[in-house]
Amino acid sequence: MEPLLEVAGLCKPYPARSRTPLPAVRDVSFCLRAGETLGLVGGSGCGKTTLARLIARLAEADAGRILLQGQDITRLRGRALRPVYRRVQMVFQAPAASFDARHTLGWAVAEPLANAGVPRAARRAQAAQLLERCGLPAGFAARYPRQVSGGQCQRAALARALAAGPRLLICDEATSALDPLASAQLLELLDSLRRQNGLAILFICHDLALVQRFCDRALVMQDGRIVEQGAPTALIAAPRHPYTRRLVEAAL
Amino acid sequence: MKQNLRLAACLLPAAALLLAVLFARQLCPYDPNAQAFAALAAPSAAHPAGTDILGRDLLSRILVGLRTSVLATLALVAAAALAGTAAGVAAALLGGAADAVLMRVCELCLAFPGLVLALGLAALLGGGLPCAVLALGAVSWPKYARLARSRTLALLPTDAIAAARLAGDSACQLVVRHILPDVAGQVLVTAALDTGAMMMELAGLSFLGLGAMPPTAELGSMMSGGRSLLQTCPWVVLGPGAAIFAAVAAFNLLGEALRDALDPFVCQGEEHEA
Numbered sequence: 324m325e326p327l328l329e330v331a332g333l334c335k336p337y338p339a340r341s342r343t344p345l346p347a348v349r350d351v352s353f354c355l356r357a358g359e360t361l362g363l364v365g366g367s368g369c370g371k372t373t374l375a376r377l378i379a380r381l382a383e384a385d386a387g388r389i390l391l392q393g394q395d396i397t398r399l400r401g402r403a404l405r406p407v408y409r410r411v412q413m414v415f416q417a418p419a420a421s422f423d424a425r426h427t428l429g430w431a432v433a434e435p436l437a438n439a440g441v442p443r444a445a446r447r448a449q450a451a452q453l454l455e456r457c458g459l460p461a462g463f464a465a466r467y468p469r470q471v472s473g474g475q476c477q478r479a480a481l482a483r484a485l486a487a488g489p490r491l492l493i494c495d496e497a498t499s500a501l502d503p504l505a506s507a508q509l510l511e512l513l514d515s516l517r518r519q520n521g522l523a524i525l526f527i528c529h530d531l532a533l534v535q536r537f538c539d540r541a542l543v544m545q546d547g548r549i550v551e552q553g554a555p556t557a558l559i560a561a562p563r564h565p566y567t568r569r570l571v572e573a574a575l
Numbered sequence: 576m577k578q579n580l581r582l583a584a585c586l587l588p589a590a591a592l593l594l595a596v597l598f599a600r601q602l603c604p605y606d607p608n609a610q611a612f613a614a615l616a617a618p619s620a621a622h623p624a625g626t627d628i629l630g631r632d633l634l635s636r637i638l639v640g641l642r643t644s645v646l647a648t649l650a651l652v653a654a655a656a657l658a659g660t661a662a663g664v665a666a667a668l669l670g671g672a673a674d675a676v677l678m679r680v681c682e683l684c685l686a687f688p689g690l691v692l693a694l695g696l697a698a699l700l701g702g703g704l705p706c707a708v709l710a711l712g713a714v715s716w717p718k719y720a721r722l723a724r725s726r727t728l729a730l731l732p733t734d735a736i737a738a739a740r741l742a743g744d745s746a747c748q749l750v751v752r753h754i755l756p757d758v759a760g761q762v763l764v765t766a767a768l769d770t771g772a773m774m775m776e777l778a779g780l781s782f783l784g785l786g787a788m789p790p791t792a793e794l795g796s797m798m799s800g801g802r803s804l805l806q807t808c809p810w811v812v813l814g815p816g817a818a819i820f821a822a823v824a825a826f827n828l829l830g831e832a833l834r835d836a837l838d839p840f841v842c843q844g845e846e847h848e849a
Contacts, residue, residue, distance in 0.1 A: 381737050401746075408741045421734035423753050431738075434752075438743035480738070487742065 325393060326354035327523045328378065328491055333387035335373055347373040349547040351387070357490065358521040360514075362538035362555060364531055364570065370547040371527045372416075375495045378525070379413045380404050392490070409439070412484035416496040418476035422468035428454070428479040429464025435487040453482040457512060474505030481512065492516075493525045498533070510537055531574045535559055543567045578835075585832035588825035592645065599642035603635040608790050615808045625810040627801065633810065637818045640792035643704070645822060647793075648774040651708045651715070655773075656766045658712070659719025660758060664750060666720065667727035678724070681717035689714045690776055697785040704793065707786040711776055715769070719762055726758045760837040767830030771823035778819055794819050 330353050337347040347370045355361050365371050376382040378389060380396060389397045396407050415421040422431050432450040441449065451461040457478040468476055477497060484492060494513070498506035514537070516522050528534050534541050535555040543551040543558065543566065551564040562568040595602065605611070614630040616622055624633035666677040684692070696710035730736055730753070739753050780786040781795030789796070794815040801811030 376737070379737075379741065381740060405743050405745075408743050412741055413737070415734040415738065417734060421738045423735045423739065423757075425756050426752075431742075434739065434744070435742040438748070483738065483742065 326390075327357045327359075327392060328355040328525075329388075329390040330354065330378065331388045331390075333374070333377060333389065334385050335370075335377055335382065336385060337373065346547050348377060348384070351544075351547070351549055353542055353549065353552065355491070355523050355525060357523050358517060359540065360517060360524045360526055360538045362534035362541035363525060363527045363544060364529060364534055364541055365544035366529065366570075369544045371544055372495055373547075374544070375413065375493045375525065375527055378491075379411050379493055380407050381413075405438075409435075409487045410490045411493065412487050412489035412491070413493040413495060414477065414480050414484050414497040416499055418473050418480055418500060419468045421480055422476065424468055426467075427464060428459075428466055428468065428471070428476075428482075431468075432464070432479065432483045432486050435483065439487070450482075450486070453486050454479060457482040457485070458508070472505075474501050474509065477501060477505070477509055478512070481509070485516070489522065491523045491525065493527070495527045496529070497526075498528070506533075513537075531555070531559060531570055543570065582832050582836065585828040588821070589829040592641075592822055592825045595638065596642045596645045599638045603632075603638050605632040605635045607631065607635040607639040607792050615804070615811070617808070618810055624814040625808070627797075627811055628804065633814050636792040636797060637794070637814050640794045640797055640815060641818050641822060643787060643791060643793045644774060644778060644795070644819070647704055647708050648770055648777055651712050651777065652766050652770050652773050654708075655712045655715040656719050656762050659716035659721075660723040660755075660762050662716065663720035663723025663725075664727050664754060664758060667724045667731065668746065668750070674724075677720065681720050684714055684717040685721075687714075690779065693776065693780065694783065694785065697780055702785045702788070704781075704787040704791065707777060707780040710785075711773060711780070715773065718769070719765065722761060722765060723758045726761055727754055730754055730757060764830060764834040764837060767826060767833050770826040770830070774819065774823055774826065 330351060333348055333351040334346065335348040337345055351374060353361070363371055363374070373382070377384045380389075380399065384397055387397065388395060391407060391410060399407060422428070429447070429450050432453055433446045436446045436449055447464075451464050454463055455461055459475060459478050459482070463471065463475065463479065468479075471479070477500075492513075498509055501509065510533075513524060517524055526534065526538055538555055541552065541555040541558055542549050543564065545566040551558065551562070551567045558567060559571050562571050608631065610630045612622065612626045612630045612632060614626060614628055616626040618625040622632050622634065624637060627633055627636065662677055666674040692714045693707075693710045696713055697707045700706035700710060736749065736753060739749055744752065777786060778793075778795030778798070781793050782799040784796075784799065787793030787796045789800075797815040798812050801808070801815075804811050
């Protein structure tokens with residue numbers, strides 16, 4: 324089966340204009356099949372978020388290739404990126420900060436629908452439906468991000484991501500800011516969405532235990548490189564790379 | 576409740592000023608340009624602000640002059656704020672050479688004393704109220720450009736903007752839906768606080784003979800015309816001066832009220848959860 328996402332030799336230095344740029348992502352290659360959950364583990368500052376932003380095409384890579392459903396999206400710009408955004412969506416780490424505080428949750432969920440040309444009346448109904456599917460009563464559509472809890476806000480963020488009808492969902496530490504219960508509920512929701520729609524999930528996280536519970540496969544990232552990959556259980560039981568070993572020891 | 580009272584107290588002078596400006600002609604007891612009375616008459620029941628050297632009723636001239644000054648100042652500030660905001664947001668979005676050029680132009684304008692530059696420009700343009708407005712506008716937009724640019728640059732890397740891009744917003748939609756509403760609040764507050772200062776500068780240019788031309792009643796030029804009489808007939812200067820003072824104070828209060836109302840760090844009595 325053709326992979327949904329294929330990343331080959333991806334590189335991105337930071338800051339881009341500096342004379343001695345620090346490579347944030349170096350020579351990263353992996354693929355992801357539809358319906359698969361891929362964990363990406365690593366410490367703070369190892370380049371996880373940069374990699375996520377490169378794949379979601381919020382930033383442009385300096386070298387390497389990103390193939391989405393066989394299409395090379397590495398160098399697309401401007402208007403050409405809009406169809407990519409419909410297929411790749413992202414849920415961010417800080418739920419409230421990923422919303423414009425001036426708009427209601429319903430407005431935010433309806434924004435991708437509006438941009439896809441859904442008429443106004445249908446938009447409201449669909450937004451309410453999406454919120455409900457993510458476990459939020461329809462009344463939440465009228466609330467502002469500051470009026471709901473972190474967990475509720477993250478559910479709304481998920482609803483907004485789903486509104487675009489993505490094939491790939493990138494969760495960038497989406498559960499880090501949530502309490503254990505809210506986090507477990509969100510994971511359950513993600514899992515059911517994956518099973519229902521064959522959604523592929525790139526699950527970025529620094530918690531190995533969570534990755535073991537939730538992911539089919541995991542990548543371990545250190546200093547911008549993928550140092551080890553495999554089934555999470557195997558990674559934890561028999562880590563080969565010293566960094567993975569340290570991560571496992573720190574988690575226990 | 577206390578806050579609402581404060582807001583009302585701040586807005587009341589501005590509202591009064593607005594009414595005086597809108598109904599200046601109706602409020603005038605006499606024709607502001609009619610030389611129909613004894614020259615330099617002291618304030619009395621018939622002429623509450625006295626008369627000027629040409630025998631014109633000063634209260635009428637102050638009211639009409641206030642209208643001229645306030646409308647010219649508002650046009651000036653609105654134009655500067657709009658142009659500056661557009662330039663700043665564009666510079667932040669375009670980046671690269673366009674950003675560098677725009678910001679160097681701003682720095683050049685800001686490095687020069689504003690009033691001196693405005694004086695030079697107004698003289699170059701030939702004097703008269705429209706030229707004075709144009710000259711002051713040309714020196715006051717960089718402030719707004721820098722404000723809008725820095726706010727836009729701070730917004731662009733946020734997750735909220737990333738999410739909006741992922742939602743399929745074009746650059747235009749991004750600006751209209753997410754960037755301008757954020758920038759506008761700060762620009763509005765700055766503009767309201769700036770209006771007082773601009774009114775003073777406009778009056779200053781008129782005082783120096785580069786603003787309104789006679790017989791147009793304008794507060795700055797009225798003070799300028801009466802300055803030789805300050806010791807003998809002080810009302811000729813004090814009346815227009817008091818009007819400028821009141822208008823500037825009203826604008827500053829309005830600015831403060833707007834800042835308090837729009838500042839996210841001032842609690843608005845709304846419940847903040849999570």
